[in-house]
Amino acid sequence: MASVLVVEDDVILRYTLAEWLRACGNEVFEAASGDEARTALSTVLEIDLVVTDVQMPGSLDGLQLTRNLHATHPQIPVIVVSGLPLRADAESAGAAAFYPKPYNLEELAARIAELIAQRGPSRGQPAKTGNG
Numbered sequence: 001m002a003s004v005l006v007v008e009d010d011v012i013l014r015y016t017l018a019e020w021l022r023a024c025g026n027e028v029f030e031a032a033s034g035d036e037a038r039t040a041l042s043t044v045l046e047i048d049l050v051v052t053d054v055q056m057p058g059s060l061d062g063l064q065l066t067r068n069l070h071a072t073h074p075q076i077p078v079i080v081v082s083g084l085p086l087r088a089d090a091e092s093a094g095a096a097a098f099y100p101k102p103y104n105l106e107e108l109a110a111r112i113a114e115l116i117a118q119r120g121p122s123r124g125q126p127a128k129t130g131n132g
Contacts, residue, residue, distance in 0.1 A: 001025055001026060002026045002027070002049060003046055003049075004026045004027070004047070004051065005029045005031060005044070005047045005051070006018045006028060006031070006051050007030075007033070007036070007052035007053060007065065008031075008032070008052070009053060009056040013101075014030055015030075026112075029047070033056045034052070034058055035059055037065055041069070048076070048119060049078070049112055050076060050078045051078075051079045052080055053081055053082060054089075054090075055082070055083075063086070063090065064093075065078075066078045066095050069094070070093065070094030077096035077119070078094065078096055079095065079115070080095040080097070081099045086098070087100075
């Protein structure tokens with residue numbers, strides 16, 4: 001099971017993505033702003049991946065959050081989503097992927113699973129061996 005932080009100020013989008021990811025077997029934490037995400041990241045034991053919107057209220061937008069995470073927790077992949085064409089900005093901030101809104105939930109969930117698998121075993125799950 002992966003631990004995913006969804007950072008989105010639109011409650012319907014946040015709820016929809018969070019529930020989809022839970023249905024895929026992930027543990028999901030939610031934040032409505034970059035500031036809430038920063039708090040969650042400092043209090044939650046381990047986050048395996050972050051999905052963040054760009055435009056949000058508060059002192060920290062999604063690109064700033066991505067830059068901060070890339071500098072302080074480079075092992076945590078960040079997927080940036082936005083209604084604006086910000087792919088180059090997201091990539092320069094250190095994002096592992098960018099998805100324009102509206103995004104396809106199945107494609108996004110598949111990319112999350114791929115990034116989690118690249119990180120190696122999640123907490124509480126043994127590493128796979130070549131024996132079976």
